[in-house]
Amino acid sequence: MSEPTGVIHDIGYQRYTGPRLGRGHVFGALYLHGVRTAFGLGRSAKAKIFPWLVVGIVLMVAASVTAISSQLGEQIITYAQFADAMSWLVIFFVAVAAPELVSRDLRSGVLPLYFSRPLPHADYPLAKLLALVTALFLLLGAPQLLMFLGAAFSAAGMGAVWDELLDLLPGLLYAGLWAVVFASVGLLIASFTGKRAFAAGGIVAVFLMTTPIVGILSVLPSHTANQLSGIASPPTLVQGVGIWTMHDLLITDPDGPGVDLGPFGPLYALAAVALVAGCVALLLARYEKVAAR
Amino acid sequence: MSTVSWITVRGLFGRRRFLLLLPLPVLLVGLAVLSRGLGVDPTDWGPPVLVGLGLAVVLPVVALIVGTGVLGAEIDDGTVVHVLTTPLPRWQIVLPKLAVAAGVTAVSVAVPLFAAGLLADSVRLGVALAVAATIGALAYTALFVAASLLTRRPVLLGLVYVLIWEGLLSNVVSGTRVLSIQHYVIALADRLAPTNLLGTTVSVSVAMAMTTLVIVATTLLSIDRLRSFSVAGETS
Numbered sequence: 001m002s003e004p005t006g007v008i009h010d011i012g013y014q015r016y017t018g019p020r021l022g023r024g025h026v027f028g029a030l031y032l033h034g035v036r037t038a039f040g041l042g043r044s045a046k047a048k049i050f051p052w053l054v055v056g057i058v059l060m061v062a063a064s065v066t067a068i069s070s071q072l073g074e075q076i077i078t079y080a081q082f083a084d085a086m087s088w089l090v091i092f093f094v095a096v097a098a099p100e101l102v103s104r105d106l107r108s109g110v111l112p113l114y115f116s117r118p119l120p121h122a123d124y125p126l127a128k129l130l131a132l133v134t135a136l137f138l139l140l141g142a143p144q145l146l147m148f149l150g151a152a153f154s155a156a157g158m159g160a161v162w163d164e165l166l167d168l169l170p171g172l173l174y175a176g177l178w179a180v181v182f183a184s185v186g187l188l189i190a191s192f193t194g195k196r197a198f199a200a201g202g203i204v205a206v207f208l209m210t211t212p213i214v215g216i217l218s219v220l221p222s223h224t225a226n227q228l229s230g231i232a233s234p235p236t237l238v239q240g241v242g243i244w245t246m247h248d249l250l251i252t253d254p255d256g257p258g259v260d261l262g263p264f265g266p267l268y269a270l271a272a273v274a275l276v277a278g279c280v281a282l283l284l285a286r287y288e289k290v291a292a293r
Numbered sequence: 294m295s296t297v298s299w300i301t302v303r304g305l306f307g308r309r310r311f312l313l314l315l316p317l318p319v320l321l322v323g324l325a326v327l328s329r330g331l332g333v334d335p336t337d338w339g340p341p342v343l344v345g346l347g348l349a350v351v352l353p354v355v356a357l358i359v360g361t362g363v364l365g366a367e368i369d370d371g372t373v374v375h376v377l378t379t380p381l382p383r384w385q386i387v388l389p390k391l392a393v394a395a396g397v398t399a400v401s402v403a404v405p406l407f408a409a410g411l412l413a414d415s416v417r418l419g420v421a422l423a424v425a426a427t428i429g430a431l432a433y434t435a436l437f438v439a440a441s442l443l444t445r446r447p448v449l450l451g452l453v454y455v456l457i458w459e460g461l462l463s464n465v466v467s468g469t470r471v472l473s474i475q476h477y478v479i480a481l482a483d484r485l486a487p488t489n490l491l492g493t494t495v496s497v498s499v500a501m502a503m504t505t506l507v508i509v510a511t512t513l514l515s516i517d518r519l520r521s522f523s524v525a526g527e528t529s
Contacts, residue, residue, distance in 0.1 A: 050449050057457070092456050096449060197365065197448040201358045202313060204452055208350045209320055215341030216324050219333055 026119045027127050034131025038097040050096045054089050062143030066150030079144045079171025080250050083178050087235045091207045094186035099199035101128045107194035121291045125283045129187050136179035144171050170246045181238050184279035191286050227262035231271045240268035298389035301363050317351045318405035325409035339413045339490035347406050353455040356398045360437030361447040363394045383519045398430035421485030429478035432507045439511040442518040470495050477504045
C-alpha cells in the first residue's frame with residue numbers, strides 16, 4: 001500500500017473568535033424583530049398597509065374624542081372604555097399581525113434554522129407572544145396617551161392633570177389585559193397553519209362566533225347563566241374582569257344597559273387567567289411538536 | 294360539470310382544512326336548538342342568532358374563506374398558470390369557479406339558516422332566510438373572487454370590508470348601509486317573510502338593484518382582471 005499523496009491546502013478558513021451571544025440575546029433579537037414585523041417595519045410598503053390602517057383609525061378616533069372632550073369640557077369616554085370601543089379593530093389587528101409572526105416561518109420551513117441556535121423550544125413562541133402583546137399594548141396604549149395629553153393641556157391646574165393621570169393608569173392596565181388575552185388566543189390559532197390567509201380567517205371566525213353565544217346566554221331564563229354569559233367570549237370576558245376590578249371607570253352611566261356580573265367577578269378573573277394559561281400551554285406543546293419534526 | 298369546476302371542487306374539499314368551516318353552521322343550529330329548547334322568547338334570541346351570528350358572521354366569513362380559496366389559493370401557490378395556459382376564454386374560468394364558490398357557501402349557510410328560521414318563527418321565515426342567504430352568498434363570493442384578483446392579500450382586504458365597513462361603520466353611520474351586502478340580505482329576507490325579528494333601513498328595491506349590480510360588476514371585473522393577469526412572485 002502506497003503512502004497517500006493528497007495535500008490539504010490551507011485556504012484561509014478561520015474560527016470565529018468574537019464574543020458568542022447567548023440565549024438572552026437570541027430571545028431579545030426575536031422579540032424586537034417580532035414587534036417590528038407586527039407593524040411591518042423594515043418590510044415593503046405593502047406589508048405596512050393593513051397594520052398602519054388600524055393604527056391610523058385608532059389614533060384618528062382618539063384625536064377626535066380628545067377634540068370633542070375639550071370643546072364640551074367633559075370626558076365623553078374614559079380611558080378604559082376606549083379599549084372596549086376598539087374591540088373589532090383589535091381583532092382585525094390580531095388577524096393581520098399573528099399570521100405574519102408565526103405562519104410565515106411555518107410555511108417557509110425555517111424553524112430548524114432557529115432551533116439550531118442556543119434557543120430552547122419554548123423561547124421561540126414566547127418571544128413571538130411577547131412581541132404580539134407589546135404590539136397590541138402599543139396599539140391601545142398610544143391613543144390613550146394621546147387622549148391624556150389632550151386632556152392634560154386643556155386641564156385647569158396640576159390637580160386636574162393628576163386626576164387625569166389616575167384615570168389613565170388603570171386604562172393602560174386594562175389595555176394590557178386586552179393585549180395579553182387577545183395575543184395568546186390569536187397566536188395559538190395562527191400557529192396551527194402555515195397559510196396566512198387561513199390563519200387570518202380562523203382568528204376572526206373564532207373571535208366573532210363566540211360573541212353571539214354571549215347574546216344567547218344573556219337572554220336565557222336562568223339568572224346565573226345571564227351573569228356568567230360574558231365568560232363565553234374573549235372580549236366580554238376581558239370586559240367582565242375590568243368591570244369587576246374598576247367598575248366606575250367602565251360603567252359611567254349608572255342607568256345604562258350595564259353588564260350585571262352578580263357575585264361572579266372573581267370567576268371572570270379566574271377564567272381569563274385559565275384562558276391565557278391554556279393558550280400558552282397549547283402554544284408551547286405545538287412548538288414541541290413542530291420542533292421535533 | 295366542466296373540468297375547471299371539478300378541479301375547484303377538489304381543491305376545496307380535498308384538504309382537511311375545509312372541515313374548519315363546519316363549526317360555524319353547527320354553532321348556528323346548536324344555539325337555535327338550545328334557545329328553543331329552553332323556551333326563550335324568539336324576539337329575544339332571534340336577532341342575535343339569525344342576524345348577529347348567521348347573516349353578520351357565518352355568511353361573510355364562510356364566503357370569504359371559500360371565495361378567496363377558489364382562485365386565491367391557486368394564485369398563491371402558482372398552479373393557476375396551468376389553468377391560464379389552456380386555450381379557455383377567461384369567462385369559462387371565472388364563472389365555473391364562482392359557481393362552485395357560491396354553491397358551497399350557499400349550501401353551508403342556507404341549510405343552518407333555514408333550520409334556525411324554522412325554529413324561530415315559521416317555515417316561511419326559514420325559506421326566506423335560505424333564499425336571501427343564497428343570493429347573499431353569490432354577491433359575497435363574487436366580491437371576494439374579484440378581491441383575490443385585485444390584491445395579493447385578499448383575505449385581509451375582505452376582512453376590512455366585513456369587519457370595519459359592515460361591522461363597525463354600518464352601526465355608527467347608518468348611511469353606509471346602502472353599500473353593505475349584509476343589509477341587502479336582511480332587507481330581502483324581511484320582504485319575503487315579514488316578521489319583527491329582522492329589520493333594516495335599506496329598502497327592498499335598493500337592495501335588489503344593488504345586489505344585482507354588485508354581482509354583475511364584480512364578475513365582469515374578475516373576468517377583465519384575469520384577462521390581463523400577471524404572474525408575480527411571492528411578495529413580502
